[in-house]
Amino acid sequence: MIRRLAHRWLRAFSQRYDYDTGYMSEILEHSPAVFVKYSTLNLLASHRRGIPKMPWWTARIRAALWEDCGPCVQLVCNMALQSGMDSAVVGAILATDMAVLDEDSALALRFTECVLARDPNADSLRDQVRLRWGEDGLISLAMTISTTRVYPAVKYVLGYGHACQRVNIEQDIVTPATFQSATMPETVIGGTSQ
Numbered sequence: 001m002i003r004r005l006a007h008r009w010l011r012a013f014s015q016r017y018d019y020d021t022g023y024m025s026e027i028l029e030h031s032p033a034v035f036v037k038y039s040t041l042n043l044l045a046s047h048r049r050g051i052p053k054m055p056w057w058t059a060r061i062r063a064a065l066w067e068d069c070g071p072c073v074q075l076v077c078n079m080a081l082q083s084g085m086d087s088a089v090v091g092a093i094l095a096t097d098m099a100v101l102d103e104d105s106a107l108a109l110r111f112t113e114c115v116l117a118r119d120p121n122a123d124s125l126r127d128q129v130r131l132r133w134g135e136d137g138l139i140s141l142a143m144t145i146s147t148t149r150v151y152p153a154v155k156y157v158l159g160y161g162h163a164c165q166r167v168n169i170e171q172d173i174v175t176p177a178t179f180q181s182a183t184m185p186e187t188v189i190g191g192t193s194q
Contacts, residue, residue: 002032006039017078020071023160038154045147050136055108056144057085058101061093062112063145065176069152070164073176076148077167087170094167094176107132112145 006028010021028035048056057080064076073094080090092100093109101109111129114122129138155161166173 002036003028006032006035017075017082019075019078020160023155023158026158041147041150044143045151047143048140051108051133051140052104053083054085054089054102055104055133056140057083057090058093058105058108059112059141060144060148061090062109063116063148064152065094065164066112066116067149067152068164069155069161070167071160071162072148072152072155073164074167077169081170087172091169091172091174094169094174104132108141111141115145 007025010024010028013019014021024035024038027038045060057076061073061076061080064073077090077094081087088100089105091097093105096109098106098109107125107128111122111125113119114125126138129141133140152161164176167176168174
């Protein structure tokens with residue numbers, strides 16, 4: 001019964017977001033109990049309180065991109081678009097086009113990059129996050145940044161991860177860019193430094 005319902009949910013999820021749920025089907029077939037536990041991770045990943053939608057999605061997209069799993073980045077971008085995010089903003093988040101991002105999203109992007117790079121500048125940016133969105137906003141960022149990174153790790157362990165090279169944002173194809181380090185503002189196209 002659990003397997004049948006879960007497979008139905010996986011098919012619907014796959015169709016809704018144009019996403020290959022094969023790795024989740026593998027988990028489900030091996031152990032429905034593990035699948036149920038894994039599925040609850042989304043409760044933490046989707047937690048958003050005290051912070052506006054744009055900076056929150058910015059952090060979630062950058063966290064997925066940091067793990068260099070193209071299908072995960074595409075999924076998170078598709079989810080952001082379905083939540084009402086503007087496609088130009090989602091493209092700007094991927095490309096680190098700071099000129100397009102509002103102040104809140106630019107702060108979330110810099111903070112996320114610094115946290116993930118273990119950059120000491122994260123401390124001053126954390127203070128700005130707290131001033132702007134309070135403890136609720138900071139905790140929301142903590143939950144989405146940390147849990148969003150789990151999905152690519154699981155996919156790579158199971159052999160389903162693929163490097164992120166291009167992301168489709170509606171009719172546009174965006175080549176993601178990342179900071180080598182938050183203290184080095186040059187960006188690197190393609191998600192990895194050379």
